[in-house]
Amino acid sequence: MTPTHSLADDIRPTGFTCLMCGGCCSRGGEDDGMLVLVSAPEIRTIMDSTGLAWDEIAEPYPEWIPAEGGGQFTLAWCLRRTETACIFLGDDHRCMIYPVRPLICRTYPFALEEGRLSVYACPGIGQKTICTEAEQIAEECIQRDAAEATDAERTREVFMAMDLKPNEYAVVDSEGVKRIG
Ligand code: SF4
Numbered sequence: 624m625t626p627t628h629s630l631a632d633d634i635r636p637t638g639f640t641c642l643m644c645g646g647c648c649s650r651g652g653e654d655d656g657m658l659v660l661v662s663a664p665e666i667r668t669i670m671d672s673t674g675l676a677w678d679e680i681a682e683p684y685p686e687w688i689p690a691e692g693g694g695q696f697t698l699a700w701c702l703r704r705t706e707t708a709c710i711f712l713g714d715d716h717r718c719m720i721y722p723v724r725p726l727i728c729r730t731y732p733f734a735l736e737e738g739r740l741s742v743y744a745c746p747g748i749g750q751k752t753i754c755t756e757a758e759q760i761a762e763e764c765i766q767r768d769a770a771e772a773t774d775a776e777r778t779r780e781v782f783m784a785m786d787l788k789p790n791e792y793a794v795v796d797s798e799g800v801k802r803i804g
Contacts, residue, residue: 626761626765627758627761627762627765628758628761630735630740630761630764630765631754631757631758631760631761632757633740633761634733634740634752634757634760634761635752635754635757637733637742637748637749637752638748638749638750638751638752639732639733639745639747639748639749639750639752639756639760640747640750640751640752640756641747642746642747642750643716643717644716644746644747645708645712645716646745646746647728647731647732647745648708648709648711648712648716648718648728649707649708649709649712650704650706650707650708656685656704657704657708657709658684658685658701659701659702659709659725659727659728660684660699660700660701660725660727661680661681661700661701661702661725661727662700662725662770662771662774662796662797663700663774663796663797663798664770664774664797665723665725665726666680666681666700668723669720669723672720672722672723673720673723679703680702680703680710681700681701681702681703682700682701682702682703682704683697683699683700683701683792683794683803684697684698684699684700684701684794685697685701686698687792690785690787692786692787692788692789693787693788693789693790693791694787694788694789694790694791694792694793695787695791695792695793696782696785696787696792696793696794696795696800697793697794697795698778698782698794698795698796699794699796700794700796702725711724726763726766726767726770726771727767729763729767730760730763730764730767731743731745732744732745732747732748733760733764734764734767734768735764735765735767735768740764773797774796774797777797777798778795778796778797781795781796781797781798781799781800782795785800786800787800792804
């Protein structure tokens, strides 16, 4: 049995159908930051598809860490948000960048964590999932896991070579150290 088939067998009994509620793309309340992580390659894919600039698509993950020699850094990008939702959520609750949405959006509410299936809260859980959808979700979970591992390794290499000056703010990603402001 392939890893995809095996994972699909784990997903199928959970059952899932997207109900188009828009909940996973919206902020639930004041404390809900709704941070959707997006990698540097994924941002470039969205740029190519939409014509938007990097900064129009993504913002630094809002967890700033003091660097040893001064300055502060964060280790990820997330999709820009309005006060209520992801900027790409349409009025009809459809994703406006559906064909190029990040892997985290493709796999939600499922994820592989340390090789095991995790299932996050979602009103679509428990709905009937047809066979091919479980296979597709499984395949995308495996793709996401591999992409995240590669991204983390490259980001670690960039981080090891980082040389921030005091008062500098930067996002460290798989492409390099991107100074902000
Ligand atoms: S990119 Fe699309 S699927 Fe992902 S959070 Fe935004 S609107 Fe939702």
